[in-house]
Amino acid sequence: MKKRYFGFILILVVLFLVVSCSENDNKEKDANSNEDNNDVVMNDNHADESEEPEEATVSLMVHWDEETFERTFNQHVKKALPHITLTYIHNDGQIEENFAKGIVPDIVMGSNFSYFKEIGLLRDQMPLIEKHGFDLDLYEEGVIETLKNASIEGEINALPVFRPGYVMAYNKDIFDAFGVPYPEDHLTWDEAIELGRQLSGERDGRKYHGLWPSRDQLSQVGATILDPATDEPNILDNDELRIFLERQ
Numbered sequence: 001m002k003k004r005y006f007g008f009i010l011i012l013v014v015l016f017l018v019v020s021c022s023e024n025d026n027k028e029k030d031a032n033s034n035e036d037n038n039d040v041v042m043n044d045n046h047a048d049e050s051e052e053p054e055e056a057t058v059s060l061m062v063h064w065d066e067e068t069f070e071r072t073f074n075q076h077v078k079k080a081l082p083h084i085t086l087t088y089i090h091n092d093g094q095i096e097e098n099f100a101k102g103i104v105p106d107i108v109m110g111s112n113f114s115y116f117k118e119i120g121l122l123r124d125q126m127p128l129i130e131k132h133g134f135d136l137d138l139y140e141e142g143v144i145e146t147l148k149n150a151s152i153e154g155e156i157n158a159l160p161v162f163r164p165g166y167v168m169a170y171n172k173d174i175f176d177a178f179g180v181p182y183p184e185d186h187l188t189w190d191e192a193i194e195l196g197r198q199l200s201g202e203r204d205g206r207k208y209h210g211l212w213p214s215r216d217q218l219s220q221v222g223a224t225i226l227d228p229a230t231d232e233p234n235i236l237d238n239d240e241l242r243i244f245l246e247r248q
Helices: 016-036 066-080 095-100 113-118 126-131 143-150 172-178 189-198 215-220 239-246
Strands: 010-014 056-062 084-090 107-109 159-162 201-203 206-208
Touching: 056 066, 066 084, 143 159, 172 201
Parallel strands: 056 084, 056 107
Antiparallel strands: 010 107, 010 159, 201 206
């Protein structure tokens, strides 16, 4: 089925706390460097492209095991960015406890924006995206819009790692019972919903509901039930929620 938007995207969220510390450290280093040699001024935009990139170590917290981390991330980073050493931190679900122990990753994999906001680690990534000229058109149409819809105030809090594939399964016996042709590829949601209506009813004493809308569909129309400015329920005058409910 063709979907315009994709829900439940696994993403990398750059931690606000870590980024802030890094920025402060860089400022201190720059200040010390200027004191030592006022005649030398380094600027990223005018740096000698022939210079070797500075080596760096970046820690990544994921909920996968180390073997999956190596296969999915580290082997590719080694090949494309050999000056970067990517280290593994396992996310055991105790992020705050890990922080208290001094285990603080540079990047964490997750999609729970509300939780990251609650613990003060959520940050809009758009300034970094613009600063480094990252091309958002690399992603499929609708992916970035989905991320904005999933955010608190329409910002971009993270970038996707990959998109899991979804398929629609159907029972041919039910289609036969209602005398409805089997679905074709590349259906839109509206076409699937209309097909579901044709499969709703009672046959041989059993009731059927052709298609039951889920939370995935709610996220795909960008619908939220809370006003991001007030955290109060936002049901009335909510056009996205209305669209979702009309598709029942």
